[in-house]
Amino acid sequence: MTMKKYEMLIGGAPAAPASCEWFESVNPFTAAPWAMVPRGSKADVDRAVAAARSAFYCGSWRSMTASARGALLRRLADLIAADAARLAEIETRDNGKLLAEMRGQLNYIPQWFYYFGGLADKIEGRVIPIDKPGVFNFTREEPLGVIAAITPWNSPLLLAAWKLAPALAAGNTVVWKPSEFSSVSALEFGELFEKAGFPPGVVNIVTGFGNEVGEPLVTHPDVAKIAFTGGDRTGEYVYQQAARGLKHVTLELGGKSANIVFDDADLDAAVNGVISGIFAATGQTCIAGSRALIHRPIHEKFVDRLLALARTARMGNPLELTTQVGPITTRPQYEKVLDYLRIAKEEGAVCQLGGSPATRPECGSGWFIEPTIFTGVRPDMRIANEEVFGPVLSVIPFADEEEAIRIANGTVYGLAAGVWTTSMRRALVMSERLEAGTVWVNTYRAVSYMSPFGGYKRSGIGRESGMDAISEYLQTKSVWIDISGNTPNPFVMR
Ligand code: NAD
Numbered sequence: 001m002t003m004k005k006y007e008m009l010i011g012g013a014p015a016a017p018a019s020c021e022w023f024e025s026v027n028p029f030t031a032a033p034w035a036m037v038p039r040g041s042k043a044d045v046d047r048a049v050a051a052a053r054s055a056f057y058c059g060s061w062r063s064m065t066a067s068a069r070g071a072l073l074r075r076l077a078d079l080i081a082a083d084a085a086r087l088a089e090i091e092t093r094d095n096g097k098l099l100a101e102m103r104g105q106l107n108y109i110p111q112w113f114y115y116f117g118g119l120a121d122k123i124e125g126r127v128i129p130i131d132k133p134g135v136f137n138f139t140r141e142e143p144l145g146v147i148a149a150i151t152p153w154n155s156p157l158l159l160a161a162w163k164l165a166p167a168l169a170a171g172n173t174v175v176w177k178p179s180e181f182s183s184v185s186a187l188e189f190g191e192l193f194e195k196a197g198f199p200p201g202v203v204n205i206v207t208g209f210g211n212e213v214g215e216p217l218v219t220h221p222d223v224a225k226i227a228f229t230g231g232d233r234t235g236e237y238v239y240q241q242a243a244r245g246l247k248h249v250t251l252e253l254g255g256k257s258a259n260i261v262f263d264d265a266d267l268d269a270a271v272n273g274v275i276s277g278i279f280a281a282t283g284q285t286c287i288a289g290s291r292a293l294i295h296r297p298i299h300e301k302f303v304d305r306l307l308a309l310a311r312t313a314r315m316g317n318p319l320e321l322t323t324q325v326g327p328i329t330t331r332p333q334y335e336k337v338l339d340y341l342r343i344a345k346e347e348g349a350v351c352q353l354g355g356s357p358a359t360r361p362e363c364g365s366g367w368f369i370e371p372t373i374f375t376g377v378r379p380d381m382r383i384a385n386e387e388v389f390g391p392v393l394s395v396i397p398f399a400d401e402e403e404a405i406r407i408a409n410g411t412v413y414g415l416a417a418g419v420w421t422t423s424m425r426r427a428l429v430m431s432e433r434l435e436a437g438t439v440w441v442n443t444y445r446a447v448s449y450m451s452p453f454g455g456y457k458r459s460g461i462g463r464e465s466g467m468d469a470i471s472e473y474l475q476t477k478s479v480w481i482d483i484s485g486n487t488p489n490p491f492v493m494r
Contacts, residue, residue: 005036006183008044008207009190011051012200017208018043025184028096028327029317029366035094037183040208042216045175048204052146052173053222055201061173064199066121073117073169076196077110083192084109087157087185089319094182095153096327096366097281098318105158108449112161112465115449116169119470123170132494134484140477143171144248145224147473148217150238152230153179153329154284157189159252162453162464163227164203170473175204175223177214181330183207210234218242225249225473229286231387232413232458239461250462250472252286253455254387255415257436258408259289259444260398263297265420269442271305274393277418277444279313279371282326283391284333286459287416289444291377291384292395293404299397303375306395307353310371316362327366328390334367337390341372344383349374349394379407387413401429409435414456418444437463 005022007014017038024033038044055061061069080087084106091102125139149163156178167174178186190205206213218226218241225248228238232253242249259277261270277289294302318326328334334357341355354370369390377384377394384394398404408417417436421427431439437454440446447453447465454463462472488494 003034003036006038006187006207008038008040008048009187009193009203009205010044010048011204012194015044015047017041018047023180025094025181026330027093028329029319029364031331031365031367035184037180037187037207040177040206040213042212044206044208045213045216045220048175048206049146049217049220049222051201051204052175055199056143056145056173059199059201061171061199061202066123066171069171070117070120070169072196072198073113073120073165076192076198077113077117079192079196080106080113080189081110087188090185090188091156091182092318094184095156095329096318097154097284097329098323098326100321101281105155109158109161111449112165116165116470119166119467120169123470123474125476128478134482134486135494136481136483138479140479141170141474142477144473144475145172146222147172147174148220148223148226149174149176150214150217150226150228150230151176151178151186153181154281154286156182156185159229160186160189162229162469163250165449166464166469167227167473168202170470172224172473173202175206175217177206177208177217180207180209214238215241218247219245221245223247227472228252235460248472250454250464251460252453252464253415253458253460254389254413255286255288255455255459256291256385256387256411256413257287257289257416257418258291258293259418260293260404260408260420260430261295261298261302262419262421262423262426263295264422264426266422266442267298267302267305270420271302271309273418273420273442273444274306275309278393279310279325279391280445282328282369284329284389285445287438287445288389289416289418290388290393291408292393293398293407294395295404296397296399303352303373303395306373306393310353310373313371315358315360315368317364325371325391327363327368329367331367333389334369337369337388337392340383340386340388340390340392341369344374344377344381344392344394347381347383348376349381349383350376354391379410385411401426405430405433409433412458415459416440
């Protein structure tokens with residue numbers, strides 16, 4: 001079978017890579033290549049940034065009314081909705097995540113473009129009742145310029161939408177670098193911008209590797225802001241590079257989120273929530289509830305129930321809608337998860353379930369790992385502190401609220417947390433004291449275009465989604481107009 005050879009999107013037109021090289025995108029279920037992705041380089045980044053810069057300063061985008069910009073975003077949303085099923089299937093072939101999950105994401109992505117499209121013409125400045133007589137002072141909210149959007153492989157189009165929708169609504173232009181492991185859906189998605197009627201160069205897509213495309217993009221002098229989602233180590237490096245150019249940044253990074261179950265919880269709901277927090281998406285999600293903190297009085301009985309439900313998980317082809325746990329997306333990630341299984345056992349954690357590659361016949365030749373549950377995990381173990389990004393749950397007992405908070409807040413991360421309780425007081429106290437950008441009470445893994453999302457501590461900087469996101473792509477200008485008609489003393493501050 002010949003594989004489709006993709007092109008990038010630069011200045012509104014398909015673009016072959018300057019390197020004339022392509023690399024294979026591998027389907028994690030079959031472990032076989034299925035598409036050819038352009039291997040971009042600095043030369044392509046330079047072309048894409050030039051196109052984005054020219055669209056920002058010279059093209060019709062700049063002079064377009066905010067209402068017209070919003071209409072374009074909403075037209076794009078309609079096109080995504082019409083193409084959702086096809087794009088979801090491409091994502092599953094690219095990253096191995098369940099088709100059911102990717103369909104859910106694709107059907108929901110249009111909402112980001114409707115929401116921010118609606119917001120585009122509601123970006124308003126203020127008139128300041130300034131303390132100085134004879135002066136009129138007002139503010140304007142202006143776009144930043146060229147935005148570099150850099151995304152990971154786990155939810156390729158969703159995480160891009162979180163950046164593109166507010167960035168475009170605010171009037172910026174974009175160069176987007178998707179993950180080298182999941183670029184195909186991005187390149188297919190790119191075609192929709194032209195169909196929607198976006199002027200050329202407003203959105204550009206350069207594919208390739210982090211060091212070959214990501215880094216030249218981050219350090220490019222004409223890029224005003226980096227909107228990055230990925231691991232915290234890469235994020236730290238990107239932040240350092242961006243600092244040299246004093247660029248704006250948004251960083252959405254990793255997590256080691258705690259799902260905390262109290263003895264007064266609705267245990268049916270809590271078991272369900274803890275399992276979905278870690279095994280949905282095969283644990284390959286930044287918000288994975290990879291630590292289950294269980295109140296001592298119910299620890300044993302709760303673990304039994306977790307094991308019973310986890311044992312029923314159906315593994316297999318992610319394209320089958322009945323599959324519940326799919327493969328690990330990449331070979332290096334698969335090896336990393338296996339490493340953590342070994343580390344956890346060496347540290348003395350007790351493997352109650354899984355702990356090995358999955359050899360079930362329905363897993364074919366994909367990179368599968370059995371849903372794994374460790375008990376006897378101490379908060380100081382590596383398995384309790386480091387992001388595994390796989391179907392691996394660490395269960396840690398706690399005695400009371402104080403200890404739960406201490407353990408939950410005891411990692412370098414702070415992306416999300418779950419609390420399971422029927423006590424209103426407990427829900428409020430915990431949601432206040434947990435150091436996490438999102439706290440879910442009696443639910444888990446809920447996100448919306450309307451609600452701000454982001455991390456505390458090493459989980460990130462800035463917020464995506466909701467009203468907070470638009471200000472991440474704007475800068476405020478203060479305009480002073482003298483209306484006094486006087487000529488003041490030139491030697492004193494006005
Ligand atoms: P990664 O950090 O390896 O890569 C992310 C992106 O950065 C990729 O496009 C990669 O090519 C690029 N990149 C790599 N080196 C670069 C460099 N030097 N300069 C610029 N760009 C560079 O992450 P990943 O393995 O693709 O994704 C998994 C990670 O993403 C996990 O840690 C996960 O928690 C995190 N994540 C966070 C969120 C969130 O919203 N907080 C969401 C999803 C995933």
